[in-house]
Amino acid sequence: MPFIAASRDRVRVGYISEFDGYISGLSIDDANNYEKLSPGTIFIFVNGDGEIKYLNINEVNALTSRDLRRTKPCNVGPSPCGPPTINFFGGGGIGAAGNPVIDANGTIIAIDIVNSGFGYATPPRISAIDPCNNGSGAVLIPVIGDGTIDSVIVQDGGSGYLPSTDGGSLSEYPTLVTLTDVIVADPGINYLPTDPIVITPSNGTTLTFKLDPFGKVNSVKVNPGGNYTFLPDIYIDSDTGINAQFTPVFNVTRDPLVPQVADPGDVVQVYDLVGLRINGYIDGKPYYGNIFYDNGIKYAGIRNTGVRVYETLQESVTKEVQPVAIQQTQPQREIVSDVVESSESTTETSTVERAETRQTTTPTQNATTTTTTTTTSSNTNTGSSGSSGSSGSSGSSGSSGGGSYGY
Numbered sequence: 001m002p003f004i005a006a007s008r009d010r011v012r013v014g015y016i017s018e019f020d021g022y023i024s025g026l027s028i029d030d031a032n033n034y035e036k037l038s039p040g041t042i043f044i045f046v047n048g049d050g051e052i053k054y055l056n057i058n059e060v061n062a063l064t065s066r067d068l069r070r071t072k073p074c075n076v077g078p079s080p081c082g083p084p085t086i087n088f089f090g091g092g093g094i095g096a097a098g099n100p101v102i103d104a105n106g107t108i109i110a111i112d113i114v115n116s117g118f119g120y121a122t123p124p125r126i127s128a129i130d131p132c133n134n135g136s137g138a139v140l141i142p143v144i145g146d147g148t149i150d151s152v153i154v155q156d157g158g159s160g161y162l163p164s165t166d167g168g169s170l171s172e173y174p175t176l177v178t179l180t181d182v183i184v185a186d187p188g189i190n191y192l193p194t195d196p197i198v199i200t201p202s203n204g205t206t207l208t209f210k211l212d213p214f215g216k217v218n219s220v221k222v223n224p225g226g227n228y229t230f231l232p233d234i235y236i237d238s239d240t241g242i243n244a245q246f247t248p249v250f251n252v253t254r255d256p257l258v259p260q261v262a263d264p265g266d267v268v269q270v271y272d273l274v275g276l277r278i279n280g281y282i283d284g285k286p287y288y289g290n291i292f293y294d295n296g297i298k299y300a301g302i303r304n305t306g307v308r309v310y311e312t313l314q315e316s317v318t319k320e321v322q323p324v325a326i327q328q329t330q331p332q333r334e335i336v337s338d339v340v341e342s343s344e345s346t347t348e349t350s351t352v353e354r355a356e357t358r359q360t361t362t363p364t365q366n367a368t369t370t371t372t373t374t375t376t377s378s379n380t381n382t383g384s385s386g387s388s389g390s391s392g393s394s395g396s397s398g399s400s401g402g403g404s405y406g407y
Contacts, residue, residue, distance in 0.1 A: 011063045013043040013055070014094070021092040021147060022119030031060050044094060052095055081132035083162050083271050086111060088142070088149070091124030093117050096149045097274045100128065100161070101177055101252060103230035107157035108138050110177050110250040114274045116148035126152065135161030153183065153249055157231060164271040171272040173288050176256040179205055179225035181249035182234060187216035188244030195238040203228060209236070217244050227266035255289030257282050257300050257307055280309035281316035
């Protein structure tokens with residue numbers, strides 16, 4: 001097969017259509033034509049390293065053949081075996097990513113959705129790829145809503161998967177796996193309303209079920225759900241009924257470092273294959289969970305839980321916030337050469353503010369417009385963001401919840 005050199009003409013981007021989901025395969029010229037019809041469109045580009053980037057039209061026009069090349073070196077040496085990679089493919093969407101939650105028996109019990117993706121018209125297929133072929137047999141079913149992955153049902157957790165790399169890793173984060181639902185995989189037949197439904201271990205969970213006139217199980221209700229570190233056994237103890245089978249469904253709470261959560265023995269360590277964004281530090285450990293701001297102070301959780309999240313590892317240990325040196329930058333002026341024609345004789349002022357830049361455009365009665373950009377330094381640490389342009393701005397930074405319109 002002849003080698004085809006990467007060129008700018010081979011660059012392809014996509015976008016999300018409100019009606020058709022993820023549209024891919026657009027050339028740079030196609031993207032410019034579409035942006036004229038839909039100003040402010042955010043385009044999606046997958047670079048040579050397989051990373052997803054979210055770009056405005058100015059950033060699309062800046063793409064070159066270099067962006068199609070792989071920059072990360074190939075690891076040709078031996079590497080330690082670890083948990084399987086969760087791959088989402090098909091369904092008309094892009095961007096979904098998750099980490100497997102694996103119990104001590106080598107069974108996948110849940111999937112922690114790190115990014116919900118978008119543009120999925122139908123449920124994608126999911127595979128658990130184990131490069132060392134230690135584990136196999138996992139059957140994973142995605143649940144979608146509004147074009148994103150809401151959750152993943154583990155229909156069969158398989159066996160033999162490694163929960164982490166050999167020898168452990170600092171890339172592990174704690175999760176709490178809570179039973180939220182029980183799906184009837186097989187309703188069985190001839191069960192009686194007086195037959196007890198059993199879950200072992202219960203961990204504080206009680207279950208009830210409903211039958212149809214033939215003794216088939218219609219549904220199971222969880223009240224309430226306990227926390228689990230491995231798959232429980234669920235069955236109906238009956239002398240007459242047979243063949244009913246049930247699938248537990250779990251909710252994954254990432255970094256459950258808040259006072260109201262359960263005993264540390266209920267926590268499952270998950271190996272971070274996707275690359276989560278660290279939202280701060282607590283007691284000398286990285287924190288990946290939800291963030292709540294109260295008077296400018298970060299707390300772990302979705303409200304003021306009293307557990308403070310610090311910006312640096314040292315601050316989380318000493319419990320003292322280090323002062324940040326204030327840097328002053330002289331205002332810089334940049335004269336934009338673009339000429340904007342104005343047919344109106346009136347003066348109109350529009351101001352666009354961003355987190356780090358402020359742009360003020362003042363069309364005058366003349367036929368030309370001068371745009372002044374003033375850049376000042378910011379004391380706030382932010383992720384990598386995209387450039388600002390007339391068509392909008394976007395970046396590759398993700399959000400703490402995962403599944404946002406960024407990465």
